[in-house]
Amino acid sequence: MDHTKGMLGIREFFAIILVTIGTKLTDNTPTGLFNEVGNAAWITIIIMCLVSIIPIYLLTKVITSYENKNLVDIIYHLLGKHIGFFVILLLWLTETYSIVLSSAMYADIIETMYFVRTPILIIYIVLIGVAAYGAKKGIEYIGSAAWITLIGLNIALFVVLILSILQGRINYIFPIFGNGIPEILTEGTTNLSIFGEFLYFGFIVTSLRSINVYKKGIWIGLFYVSIVFMFALIGYVMLFDYVSIGNLNYPFHESIRYIQLGFLTNVESLFLPFWLVASFLRFSFYLYISALLFGALFKIKQFNYLVPSIAILIVFLGLIPEAPVFSLFNLREILVYITAPIFLLLPLVLWIAAKLKGEFKK
Template sequence: MKDEKTLKAKEMFAIVVLFIGLKLSDTTPSLLAQKAQNAFWMIPIVAFIVIFPSFLLLLYLLKKYKDKNLIELMEQILGTLVGKLFGFVIFLFAFLSLALDSRNYVEQIKLLYFPESPTVIVFFIFIGVACYCAKKGFEVIGFTSFIGLPLVKIAVFLLAYLIFSKAIFPRIFPIFGTGLDVILTQGVLKGSLFAELFFLTIAYTTFKETKSFRTGGILGSIFVMVEIVLFYLIYTMVFDYNSISKIAFPFHDVTQYINFGEFITNVETFFMVFWLLAAYIRFIVFLYLVTWIFAAVFNINEFEPLILPFAFFTIIAGLLPENSLINELLLRDQLLNIMTPVLIFFPILLWIVAFSKGDLKRL
């Protein structure tokens, strides 16, 4: 890495919050509402409880082995061949998540703001800008996230404040929606809603102190879980029981409900600016991490030139689904379900192997 180690816990916190927190404003609520209807806001709670211990265990191993990123840690514990195999699986998860999620956001931008524009053109512009910014390096990305975080969160919590008067509390009932069993099952299957925490560990050694990565990561993940649950709960109370699973973009629909007085309407444009800022930061980080993981697996030190090819591959892969329904309700749903058990159990496997080798006692 060319970047100097100047990143601190505040940058890590900002990256986590923007990288994962944008799931409160995409089609993830609609995906979860298909399963649990008005109780979908509970699913992220269960998902976080399921996945967070594995993330903490991974942080523990990274702390023990020192100066190792995710791929290096797996190679150190499992051996070069098996470690690279696991690393390649993580890369596939990250790349497919990037492709499917980017298609999700491109469809939102197109349908909401540029309905006459071809999807492919919007896709090229969106990923092209992310590619250009990603080439600036992870240090710049971290500082940009820290600067952009207050602007985005002021807008987000302003929206929450303004819409709260429209919320109707009884709409959370029946409290368990389609059933407690559905909530628990979907919560376990959707633990990978927080998969980005694991992808970020490729950047573990780029911080001024590795403690900063752990502190920012843990605090950021807790904050973002609470924020997501809060907004999902607001969506539940704003939209009625029958419509909650039929709304594609609840965040943008919520902005239609508010105005600043009688003369200032169409305020969704105001929130769109900050939503786009957060979306770009998310995919700048995502594209950079995917390229970084690939480079680490194949021992490529100077990987910034690979960002452009991966941006192109992202567009190609993202355009493969016929439409946004297949992309979201079928492919992304299945990907989340597949990733969850792997992300839960691979840190446990690493710990078992490291413990059996006696490494944890020596380090």
């Protein structure tokens, strides 16, 4: 376990949350939402945020009841050795599966949108190689780098959102409820995997300066990311209309090609560096968590040495799909239906176990 004295403050923790979840705006996550609920995709984010409050509250209640224990220790303590091992194994498999799909998708974005002449193998190796370097340096390095990147990333993101809304058409957001309220409620519940990382943030709680950093950061992060997600989806639909978005694999990258910024041409070149750095940091965090969980399964204290091996495994598995866009979209649907129940049920199970054991009274 990583029981070193925590050095991450509220700024670094918040930056990690924004980098890991906010960058989902730039892949095909919005496309899936628009395909299901039409131009009301932004409303599903509100539903997701409201539903996520329950598991995040229960998880925060459990985690803050212990000192010097991260979520791995708490799972073993509350569920026992054997059940705890199974739960950690399930979380590791889910996290690794997510890394494979997400990294393959980002390699496809870089190849198809920016470096069309570069072999995808080279792009993939560079992407995971840089991420593995950051993961091996540790969570404090990831947090510090994320905070340094955060200002530029926010500026770039808000410029894109503002220009998308200003240059879009307001009538494209009507009808407000898109394909209907039942579809909005269904998608808002089943797509909770978008916020699934809030479960994994519990694994780095011992690397934070205090438990208050976790409590404040997790709630600020949830509402901030939800607001950014909501306005981004509004910007996309105003710029392209939901029918067109359904035919776009990566709306964000199409947006920065479409919008105009004064006399400047090739606007995407202004935003690409910030997106690349954020992507590297996102996968650095993913690899760090994957190594941490694997180390917890097999009692490996120096789990950071596992990062290169896991990175090689990720590259090998990520290159298997022959048609990345279509294959990864279908595989992502499987991940959605796996992650959402885990995110909803595991905090509830831990809260009930802690309640039965009288941990809250202590």
